[in-house]
């Protein structure tokens with residue numbers, strides 16, 4: 001199903017996730033030690049982010065690797081499952097209204113390492129941010145999206161929307177949204193800058 005995109009959600013996630021994390025998902029069978037009927041040891045020890053999302057039955061419109069490579073997810077404007085419980089102004093359930101991409105945080109990270117990096121360590125490379133800027137401009141032009149409708153996942157799915165302690169934290173305190181929007185805006189005005 002296609003949506004009429006009204007905005008863009010910037011997410012981040014670990015580039016690799018241990019297969020042991022599959023044990024936390026609903027489709028893991030404790031007795032059989034299988035996920036989706038497949039023995040756990042038959043999965044790669046480290047799952048690449050796109051594979052992890054697929055196994056989690058989630059989706060997004062793209063991933064930006066640490067070297068800046070764009071990895072296509074669901075082609076926009078297909079409706080993806082990336083936002084979950086979320087709100088922006090009068091809109092609820094932003095999967096039906098927003099496109100999204102994931103900035104990948106290099107390497108294998110457990111959740112606490114991931115949070116520490118996105119909050120305290122500015123894990124995003126210049127190449128990654130450049131690709132993110134270009135993708136935002138492409139989508140803004142294709143779908144007539146306003147700069148004000150570019151948001152971080154935490155802006156629209158925080159504790160205020162999901163409940164105390166349940167809010168999303170990506171893309172993290174180290175992601176400078178104002179600076180990012182400044183870059184998008186500058187490049188939008190002057191594509192050759």
Ligand SMILES: [Zn+2]
Pocket residue numbers: 010011012082153168170
């Ligand atoms: Zn997110």
